Amino acid sequence: MVHAAELIRRKRDDEELASEEISELVLAYAGGEVPDYQMAAFCMAVYFRGLNGRETFALTDAMIRSGETIDLGAAIGRKVVDKHSTGGVGDKTSLAVGPIVAACGVPFGKMSGRGLGHTGGTLDKLESIPGFRVELTTEEFLDQVRDVGLAIIGQSANLVPADKLLYGLRDVTATVDNVSLIAASIMSKKIAAGADAIVLDVKVGDGAFMKTIEDARELAESMLELGRHAGREVACVLTDMDQPLGQAVGNALEIRETIATLRGDGPPDFTELVLAACAHLLAFSDLGVDEAAGRQLASRAVQDGSALGLYERWIAAQGGDPAEDALPTAPVVREVTAPTGGYVTAIGAVDVGMAALRLGAGRQTKDQGIDHAVGVRCLKKRGDSVESGEPIAEVHARDEASAGQAADEVLAAYGFGDSAPAATPIVLETLG
Numbered sequence: 001m002v003h004a005a006e007l008i009r010r011k012r013d014d015e016e017l018a019s020e021e022i023s024e025l026v027l028a029y030a031g032g033e034v035p036d037y038q039m040a041a042f043c044m045a046v047y048f049r050g051l052n053g054r055e056t057f058a059l060t061d062a063m064i065r066s067g068e069t070i071d072l073g074a075a076i077g078r079k080v081v082d083k084h085s086t087g088g089v090g091d092k093t094s095l096a097v098g099p100i101v102a103a104c105g106v107p108f109g110k111m112s113g114r115g116l117g118h119t120g121g122t123l124d125k126l127e128s129i130p131g132f133r134v135e136l137t138t139e140e141f142l143d144q145v146r147d148v149g150l151a152i153i154g155q156s157a158n159l160v161p162a163d164k165l166l167y168g169l170r171d172v173t174a175t176v177d178n179v180s181l182i183a184a185s186i187m188s189k190k191i192a193a194g195a196d197a198i199v200l201d202v203k204v205g206d207g208a209f210m211k212t213i214e215d216a217r218e219l220a221e222s223m224l225e226l227g228r229h230a231g232r233e234v235a236c237v238l239t240d241m242d243q244p245l246g247q248a249v250g251n252a253l254e255i256r257e258t259i260a261t262l263r264g265d266g267p268p269d270f271t272e273l274v275l276a277a278c279a280h281l282l283a284f285s286d287l288g289v290d291e292a293a294g295r296q297l298a299s300r301a302v303q304d305g306s307a308l309g310l311y312e313r314w315i316a317a318q319g320g321d322p323a324e325d326a327l328p329t330a331p332v333v334r335e336v337t338a339p340t341g342g343y344v345t346a347i348g349a350v351d352v353g354m355a356a357l358r359l360g361a362g363r364q365t366k367d368q369g370i371d372h373a374v375g376v377r378c379l380k381k382r383g384d385s386v387e388s389g390e391p392i393a394e395v396h397a398r399d400e401a402s403a404g405q406a407a408d409e410v411l412a413a414y415g416f417g418d419s420a421p422a423a424t425p426i427v428l429e430t431l432g
């Protein structure tokens, strides 16, 4: 019998908890024996007091043991790679990375999530493709990774059920943004889903959970340690999320940008991040190449059309129509123009993400539907020069009223100045 109140008190008073105590608490919570209010108090104690490395591993391990696990490598008979982003605005990286890596001959099997707050979710983006099924059985998922080389699906209900409960609780008790809790939440899902090697994209800046490079580094180190402890190969890229990634923010718009990128026509920052992630994943794979050769293979797969071909096979395998003109389009497209000449000095990622969300691209309540056609395209990015009156962004909206409001919000997200800001690379640091 777990004494939840006692464990809460001891963590509140900054005591270390034994691994077995954390494990009992988490498993009792997942089993419905510990109520939400005690688990919420425990999360708040952790928020203020933190967990050390051993405690964070105990939490991660207990969350994994709360449900099923998959051994992807054994099921496929090959080394399988995976990637994960901590979440950002305009982040469609997995959608381009998956087809490129698979076109290079490396199996890529991934379970993804839905949008959270101002950040978009891979599943929501995929569901803008008519017919696309994000729910496959584990059998179908494995068959597709084997046959096509690529499958991206929603997380199965039995995988890390403790995280599902805990995440919902943290979301409404102001306990999401704690390094140990985020690291355990992400890594429990990645480890349970079974890939042998994982590339983690830790977003840093205004549009990310981690606002500073120091916090991002701490999260990255914690996740690297958890991955290694579980016998996985892991690398972390710390990447810029001070402005939206690429141009497109919004579901179908981001699918279009993915297709353009697979054709070799993507925005430079997005293309660079995709190739960097592919290089790491290919270097982790059983192809026996290093990162430089991995990058060359990835670039070649884009240039020779094999990545785009694999995208089409993948989408069709999951029931979707891969044709670009099958994607929904918004009835109203409104240009946002520069009020002055000069340089773009900033684009608030959260503000653009919220403008897209209010247009209907994301959810304001848990069960709300999504308008897949709407969103924003940031035509000018930080460092670009602009003339007064030149289009800097496009708002794709359902009606004139929401287009007008979003256009005002997007304009307010832009900063202008007389000189170009210092250039920031998309990949800020690589760890692991």
Ligand code: URA
Residues within 6 Å of the ligand: 086, 087, 167, 176, 181, 182, 183, 185, 186
């Ligand atoms: N993403 C997750 O899966 N969990 C967190 O806690 C934060 C981001």
